[in-house]
Amino acid sequence: EDQVTQSPEALRLQEGESSSLNCSYTVSGLRGLFWYRQDPGKGPEFLFTLYSAGEEKEKERLKATLTKKESFLHITAPKPEDSATYLCAVQAGGSQGNLIFGKGTKLSVKP
Amino acid sequence: GAVVSQHPSWVICKSGTSVKIECRSLDFQATTMFWYRQFPKQSLMLMATSNEGSKATYEQGVEKDKFLINHASLTLSTLTVTSAHPEDSSFYICSASLAGVVKNEQFFGPGTRLTVL
Numbered sequence: 463e464d465q466v467t468q469s470p471e472a473l474r475l476q477e478g479e480s481s482s483l484n485c486s487y488t489v490s491g492l493r494g495l496f497w498y499r500q501d502p503g504k505g506p507e508f509l510f511t512l513y514s515a516g517e518e519k520e521k522e523r524l525k526a527t528l529t530k531k532e533s534f535l536h537i538t539a540p541k542p543e544d545s546a547t548y549l550c551a552v553q554a555g556g557s558q559g560n561l562i563f564g565k566g567t568k569l570s571v572k573p
Numbered sequence: 574g575a576v577v578s579q580h581p582s583w584v585i586c587k588s589g590t591s592v593k594i595e596c597r598s599l600d601f602q603a604t605t606m607f608w609y610r611q612f613p614k615q616s617l618m619l620m621a622t623s624n625e626g627s628k629a630t631y632e633q634g635v636e637k638d639k640f641l642i643n644h645a646s647l648t649l650s651t652l653t654v655t656s657a658h659p660e661d662s663s664f665y666i667c668s669a670s671l672a673g674v675v676k677n678e679q680f681f682g683p684g685t686r687l688t689v690l
Contacts, residue, residue: 508678561617
């Protein structure tokens with residue numbers, strides 16, 4: 463069964479304190495792994511897509527990496543505005559394109 | 574980036590009534606749209622996949638007669654919750670796929686908060 467597990471469930475950081483969020487997955491034929499940011503009461507905002515092991519992508523203070531079993535979202539010198547829930551999702555080969563989501567990591571960055 | 578809108582953003586209704594939620598892709602054509610549901614502190618759960626001009630594909634455990642999906646055009650999909658009950662209260666989110674243009678990416682609408690009294 464395709465599955466996505468994110469850890470930790472919640473993470474509290476001080477402003478400037480770098481850290482990483484983990485997304486472990488099992489999927490039959492990975493078509494893509496996606497990272498989204500979700501603010502309370504809003505829809506997910508697209509951040510990154512990773513397609514193959516070894517791939518890395520960066521956007522401002524965020525960097526996403528991918529291995530055959532997991533992905534990491536590294537946050538460098540976070541700011542309070544980075545506070546949100548970060549969702550990881552996978553798209554399985556042979557699917558119609560639907561995403562299987564993890565439960566997310568709620569990140570709080572204190573000034 | 575691609576923009577997806579939903580209407581309404583929130584709705585409160587009485588038990589037994591039906592509610593329609595619209596999902597529109599504003600600046601692109603979406604051959605496939607997805608409907609998700611998110612309960613508090615839970616992740617997004619796929620309800621159904623909607624392809625333009627054909628019947629939706631529902632996930633196991635989702636009642637197709639209760640959650641009616643219509644994908645009438647390449648920019649509009651609607652979800653109708655029929656005879657809504659309090660347990661249907663949730664955050665409903667649609668997404669649209671840019672498959673074929675930008676590889677497999679999905680862009681999400683802002684969501685619709687449904688409260689059934």
